[in-house]
Amino acid sequence: MRRAAAPGRGSATIEVVAGQAGVSPKTVSRVINNERGVRAETRERVLRAIQQLDYQPNLAARGLAGDRSFLIGLFYDQPGDYLSEFQTGAVQRCREANLHLMVEPLEAASPEVGRDLSTLIRQLRLEGVILLPPLSDLPAVQAILAAADIPAVHIAPMHAQDDTPSVDTDDRAAVRQLTTELLQRGHRRIGFMLGRAGHRATEQRYLGFADAMHADGLDIDPQLVQTGNFEFAEGLECARRMLGCRPRPTAIFASNDDMAAAAVSAARQMSLALPRQLSVVGFDDAPVATMVWPQLTTVRQPVRAIGRVAAELISQYQPHRQGWPRPVPRRHLPLELVLRGSIAPAPRDS
Amino acid sequence: MRRAAAPGRGSATIEVVAGQAGVSPKTVSRVINNERGVRAETRERVLRAIQQLDYQPNLAARGLAGDRSFLIGLFYDQPGDYLSEFQTGAVQRCREANLHLMVEPLEAASPEVGRDLSTLIRQLRLEGVILLPPLSDLPAVQAILAAADIPAVHIAPMHAQDDTPSVDTDDRAAVRQLTTELLQRGHRRIGFMLGRAGHRATEQRYLGFADAMHADGLDIDPQLVQTGNFEFAEGLECARRMLGCRPRPTAIFASNDDMAAAAVSAARQMSLALPRQLSVVGFDDAPVATMVWPQLTTVRQPVRAIGRVAAELISQYQPHRQGWPRPVPRRHLPLELVLRGSIAPAPRDS
């Protein structure tokens, strides 16, 4: 039933390579899969043949025979800069491991999340999955993953599970440090803008703020803690409420840059001089951080590196051994404080 | 050599389904692939069996036997909001067609672009590719695609090729319309901020501007046409140069929102009252458009829809027939003007 191989398209088969190298197909297979037990000189010869023929192993065949897929799934709920930076990092690492990344949207709010995820995992026979927040924390998702028996890496999960590796950053420490910067500049009434409820980032960033305030023996005025949802529009409301308080806060710490930009905007509309009358701090070092005036003091997340590390963790999983190495890997990446013009000493007369 | 099937993982094989439905595996295959020539009642029975067993066909096996991959490649050079919106749309459409999307970064500036692309295409046996700008216009890329004999859809290519489908938007018309809005408000000296050279968008948007100006019999002052590169920092420079001209322009049209935001910022630093003394228009309806004050009048691109359409075009390709339907599909999606506070009538005394 020979089907004519389209010329040019597709490359030689393993048998052709084997012929060229003067070995059996199985030996070529060994070389491709980096198995041990191939003499150096033989490996050399095979490698040369592969190169000469510009041979590309057929993924489908490898998958079928070896019961693998060479596919990692990256699931996200919200598209955006974060996602695309993350996936760029993850793909880089995957290439080194000869894996491929399938990036798939998954609606966290849908009642079908579980089924959707399960379908994708089984259809693609994924060898691992990476979950962007807030997917990590959905019970439906966790149930599927537990049943699926494949490695999953959670990014910044709210509740780290003992048996599941995760990658995150020490948001709490970063916010503590930056809050301390404000305190050192004489600020005492500082507003804090929370992110969306249920995000790890929301919780951690607030805790860092509280850490710094309490370390200085300051109380937190509940009026000055407002809940946004990481979005500009909400941030605007929050900022207006805060700036309406008397005495007015002299600084606002927003849980992300979009909301910080909103604070800047709100302050400007109230004709406050920035940063003299109001200092503003954000988080993320998003593009908008350098698009407002004054430019935002903020925290830079190594998003691409996080992606790379996540992909790296996946390949540490030992399918036929114990699973994850013990203790289960948990990586914390360092954040970088970015001090810019949006903070200044507190005004005297406050 | 039977390998034990991991219980729970992976699903039944086609044979099990065939047994349950009381037909041959081939018939099940026919149903899965939606082939004609299966009696409705039989199809029904098979479908029921598939459902009962929660059967998921093995992609690798389907691919190997049918010489397919069910994979579409989406290549990008720049991560960002655009990419992630686009891919979300493309994935949606792919799911309907039972295809999967591989999103891969590709460095346009690297001398290896061609080889990298070729490797990916052949390794993954991609059934089609989608190229985000500026990848479409690289000669190295075009050469590979021509040789590969797989359908490629170009997004907003600079030079549409006769035999290659593309998806784009009528940037020119949108800019013309919006420029006309400015003209109707009495603006005569209007600055225009170009995008990065070599982008279709850069060219088209300028042409739209020129169209409107010329239609009103106005000349374009070359001093008021400055080249940015779509980035905020450059936009700041451009804006400063323009606002330094005398008589000062009463409006600035920036080729994207980041640069428009820069114009707003520059104007503010020069203590101009917006929008009274300066109207600003952008393009993209990026997040920043609603994060500056006044909010930017701009043009919204249906990015997700573009992604969806791109994926749709891929599936119109007839591998074993003529290839593309004639004439080669070329889709132009409508843009939406978004009028916001950043434009106002020209000041009297200009």
Next chain:
DNA sequence: AGGCTGATTGACAGCGCTGACATTTTGACT
């Protein structure tokens, strides 16, 4: 040289599915 061990290599079946082609069934019309 002969025997033995571990390292290297090869033979072969089969992964789960689909293409080509064979066979059976259906039903429309004599």
Next chain:
DNA sequence: AGTCAAAATGTCAGCGCTGTCAATCAGCCT
């Protein structure tokens, strides 16, 4: 009822690779 084409279904090999296990080889010892 009989004929015959078209529709529906089945048979079977093989896609390109890897797992299992058998065969061969090299190195070392007595």
